[in-house]
Every structure is written in structure tokens, then in C-alpha cells.
Amino acid sequence: MSTTIPSLTDLHARGAAQQPTYPDAAALASVVGELRERPPLVFAGEADDLKERIADVAAGRAFMLQAGDCAETFGNVTAVNIRNALRVQLSMAVVLQYAAQVPVVKVGRIAGQYAKPRSSNDETRDGLTLPSYRGDAVNGLDFNAESRVPDPRRLLDVYNSSAATLNLVRAFVNGGFADLRTVHSWNTDFVRNSRVEAKYEALSDEIERAMAFMIACGVSDDAFRTVNYWASHEALLMEYEHALTRIDSRTGTPYGTSGHLLWIGERTRQIDGAHVELLSRLRNPVGVKLGPTTTPEVARELVERLDPDNEPGRLTIITRMGAGKVRDALPAIIEAVEATGRKVAWVCDPMHGNTYSTEKGFKTRAFPVIWDEVDGFFDVHAELGTWPGGVHIELTGNDVTECVGGVDELDEDALADRYETACDPRLNRNQGIELAFYLAERLRNDILRRGTNPIQEFTPREM
Numbered sequence: 001m002s003t004t005i006p007s008l009t010d011l012h013a014r015g016a017a018q019q020p021t022y023p024d025a026a027a028l029a030s031v032v033g034e035l036r037e038r039p040p041l042v043f044a045g046e047a048d049d050l051k052e053r054i055a056d057v058a059a060g061r062a063f064m065l066q067a068g069d070c071a072e073t074f075g076n077v078t079a080v081n082i083r084n085a086l087r088v089q090l091s092m093a094v095v096l097q098y099a100a101q102v103p104v105v106k107v108g109r110i111a112g113q114y115a116k117p118r119s120s121n122d123e124t125r126d127g128l129t130l131p132s133y134r135g136d137a138v139n140g141l142d143f144n145a146e147s148r149v150p151d152p153r154r155l156l157d158v159y160n161s162s163a164a165t166l167n168l169v170r171a172f173v174n175g176g177f178a179d180l181r182t183v184h185s186w187n188t189d190f191v192r193n194s195r196v197e198a199k200y201e202a203l204s205d206e207i208e209r210a211m212a213f214m215i216a217c218g219v220s221d222d223a224f225r226t227v228n229y230w231a232s233h234e235a236l237l238m239e240y241e242h243a244l245t246r247i248d249s250r251t252g253t254p255y256g257t258s259g260h261l262l263w264i265g266e267r268t269r270q271i272d273g274a275h276v277e278l279l280s281r282l283r284n285p286v287g288v289k290l291g292p293t294t295t296p297e298v299a300r301e302l303v304e305r306l307d308p309d310n311e312p313g314r315l316t317i318i319t320r321m322g323a324g325k326v327r328d329a330l331p332a333i334i335e336a337v338e339a340t341g342r343k344v345a346w347v348c349d350p351m352h353g354n355t356y357s358t359e360k361g362f363k364t365r366a367f368p369v370i371w372d373e374v375d376g377f378f379d380v381h382a383e384l385g386t387w388p389g390g391v392h393i394e395l396t397g398n399d400v401t402e403c404v405g406g407v408d409e410l411d412e413d414a415l416a417d418r419y420e421t422a423c424d425p426r427l428n429r430n431q432g433i434e435l436a437f438y439l440a441e442r443l444r445n446d447i448l449r450r451g452t453n454p455i456q457e458f459t460p461r462e463m
């Protein structure tokens with residue numbers, strides 16, 4: 001178990017991928033110095049708690065719902081946006097918990113998801129070529145030369161925006177907003193008039209009756225008042241993640257304190273690269289994304305690097321193969337990882353392998369294709385007898401039009417109506433809840449077929 005982390009210089013010497021080129025090194029150093037003095041955003045003990053819950057996922061006793069923005073922006077840190085994001089994610093979790101009867105570990109892509117890896121360093125519009133937007137953590141979305149220059153002071157804004165977001169999230173999940181007894185009212189103003197409304201209302205009625213029954217039986221209703229909700233993001237920017245690493249006073253070991261769960265993206269998972277090196281030293285639960293070019297050998301090496309101590313809950317593997325490839329590419333990867341003797345949490349990201357551009361130039365994803373990848377993920381796990389541990393979704397609580405298909409049958413022409421993402425297309429709230437119903441049904445059927453019930457092996461605790 002590591003008690004130190006490499007220096008920033010050592011990390012950069014590994015040729016850290018997808019890093020901005022800052023024009024002012026002194027300004028960057030000053031920001032890093034300032035961040036090092038700031039209090040941690042999350043506490044090591046919280047990361048440990050999440051690790052225990054992910055251990056439940058890895059062991060087939062719980063399901064992970066990891067969801068949120070593709071790219072958070074500073075301008076979108078408002079009470080309404082945070083509330084809407086939480087509301088749709090908690091609603092999805094409730095659908096899963098009730099209809100599939102699995103405990104759900106709720107992890108947001110939130111309070112830190114400000115940096116984006118890009119396929120191309122540049123973007124060209126009307127003959128003008130400028131550096132690509134790399135997330136509010138790095139540069140501005142506006143398409144002009146000044147805005148696209150990487151500015152290190154943005155890292156302080158990431159810290160401040162993440163702190164403000166976490167503050168409200170903690171207040172919401174502990175202060176009564178997430179009280180299961182109010183499950184009806186969570187969606188009164190937003191599922192209305194959609195075709196998932198009736199299903200959600202019927203489920204809420206059943207939950208209310210089930211809770212009334214439990215209370216009548218003498219079960220304390222305290223358990224319904226609060227929920228656990230964790231923050232995660234892609235640990236992309238070396239300066240930011242390094243500056244927010246703290247040595248835990250209890251154990252003398254390093255924790256990334258920018259979020260509870262940190263993951264390594266598909267573009268930065270080089271086995272000898274800086275991201276794998278840094279995250280292999282942190283004690284948080286960590287994730288790694290695996291795309292369709294991953295070989296079983298690489299998957300095995302990554303697992304051994306990132307989970308050297310074979311620690312329950314340490315590693316989440318987020319596969320994003322694409323609907324057309326998942327059934328062929330995933331089995332060999334699962335087999336290679338299982339052969340190491342480790343129990344990782346297997347999570348399906350059905351978004352990143354299924355993006356395409358419309359003729360009018362909108363990046364989008366089609367709901368049926370997204371579902372097809374999830375379905376393929378379940379098929380593969382059913383075939384191998386492994387546990388399909390969760391999903392990783394780009395989602396917003398707002399009523400956007402970014403992904404086609406789904407309950408409202410959005411077509412490509414509708415995309416122009418409310419296309420608001422700063423980077424990739426997200427499911428809107430109705431599509432999110434619809435996905436949760438699909439997931440619950442598939443999960444329930446698979447659990448029945450397996451003949452083992454996750455609930456029977458689960459030690460009850462607040463979820």
C-alpha cells in the first residue's frame with residue numbers, strides 16, 4: 001500500500017495524455033500552490049464508505065447507478081440544476097430499488113466533472129481553427145481565440161464550483177429532500193404529460209403502501225429520511241488532482257479529495273501513463289473505462305496495477321464498447337479479469353461507444369442503441385455467470401433534446417429545440433426514468449433466472 005505519490009514532474013515525465021498547454025507556467029504554479037492549501041472537498045472516511053458499498057456491487061449484492069453531466073459548467077451551478085440532477089437520479093434509483101429489489105449505490109458525475117479529453121486538439125468553424133474546448137476547467141466554450149486559451153485560474157473555479165455543488169447535494173440528501181416518503185412529489189412537475197408518468201405514479205403509489213405497511217409493522221421510518229450519494233469525475237488534469245491529494249491522518253496514506261470515486265478515461269488509461277500511476281497510489285475507490293480496442297491482456301494489466309492488493313470495492317471497470325461490439329468484445333475481457341482472482345464492479349457505459357453526428361451537425365445518441373448496449377452487457381454477464389454491477393450514464397435532470405428516441409420519440413429535427421450540452425449528448429429526465437424501468441425489468445428477470453437474490457446476502461445499511 002502506497003504512502004506517497006509521485007511528484008508532478010514525475011507524472012509529466014510519463015507524458016501525461018490530454019493535458020492543456022498553459023501559456024503561463026508561473027500562474028499555473030501559483031494556482032497549484034493555492035489549491036494545496038485548500039481544505040479537502042471530500043473526506044477519506046467517506047471514500048472508504050463508498051468502497052464498502054462498491055464491494056457490495058462487485059459481490060453481486062448491489063447495483064451502481066453512476067450518472068450525471070457529460071461536462072459540468074460553472075454557469076450551470078444553480079440550485080435548480082443541482083436539484084433536478086439529484087431528483088432524476090434518485091427517481092431512477094427508486095425505480096431500480098423497488099422494481100428490481102436491489103440496493104442501489106448512487107454515484108453522480110458531479111462536483112468535479114469539468115475537464116474533457118478530446119479526440120482532436122483543434123476545432124474548425126467557417127475556416128477558423130482554434131484549440132478544442134476541454135471543459136470549463138481548462139478553457140471557455142465560446143468560439144474565439146481568447147476564450148480557448150487554457151487559463152489555470154479556472155482550476156480554482158473548479159474547486160469553488162465543486163464545493164458549492166457538494167454543499168447543496170449534502171444538504172439535499174441529508175435534509176429531507178430525498179425522504180422516500182415524498183417520492184410522489186419528486187416528479188410532479190416534470191414527468192407530467194410524459195408517457196412514463198403513469199408508470200412512475202403507479203410505482204410511487206406502491207412504494208407509499210409498502211412504507212405504510214412497514215411502519216404499521218413497527219419498522220422505524222428513519223431509514224427512509226436520508227440517502228447516500230457520492231461524487232465522482234474523470235481524474236484528468238494532473239495539476240488539479242495532484243494538488244487535491246491529501247495524506248489521511250488516520251492511516252498516513254494518500255487520498256484524492258476532489259471526489260469520492262475517481263476514474264481514468266479511455267483516452268488516458270496507458271499502463272505506464274501518468275493517470276494510471278497517480279490513481280494506483282490513491283486509496284479511493286477508482287474506476288477505469290475500457291473501450292472496444294482493449295485487449296484482455298491490457299485489461300488484466302490495468303486491474304493488477306490499479307488493484308494491487310485485491311481489495312474489495314477498490315476497482316470499478318466501466319466498459320463502453322458500443323452496442324455493435326459489446327457481445328463480442330466483452331466476454332474475453334471479463335474472463336481475463338476474473339482469472340486474476342479479483343472481484344471488480346462491472347459497470348456499463350452505453351453512451352460513449354454510441355455517439356454519432358447528424359447531417360445538421362449535432363452529436364447525438366439513440367435511445368434504442370443505448371439500451372441495446374446495456375442489454376448486450378446483461379446478456380454477456382448472464383452467459384458468464386458474473387454480476388452486471390451497474391450503469392454509467394450521461395444524464396441531465398433538465399428537459400433537453402440531445403439524444404434521439406425514447407419515450408417522447410425525439411427525432412433528429414427535434415435536437416435543435418433544446419440542445420444545451422457543452423460536450424456530449426445526455427439523456428433527458430424522461431429518457432432517464434424510462435431507462436430505469438427497462439433496467440429494473442431486465443435486472444429482475446436476470447435475478448429470478450439466477451435463483452440467488454442479492455437482498456438475501458446484503459447486510460442492511462443506509463443506501
Ligand SMILES: O=C[C@H](O)[C@H](O)COP(=O)(O)O
Binds near residue numbers: 116118119352
Ligand atoms: O465525453 C467524452 C469525450 O470528452 C468526448 O466524447 C470527446 O468528444 P470528441 O470526440 O468530440 O472530442
Ligand SMILES: C=C(OP(=O)(O)O)C(=O)O
Binds near residue numbers: 267289
Ligand atoms: C470521456 C469520457 O468517456 P470515455 O473516457 O469513455 O471516452 C467521459 O465519460 O466523459
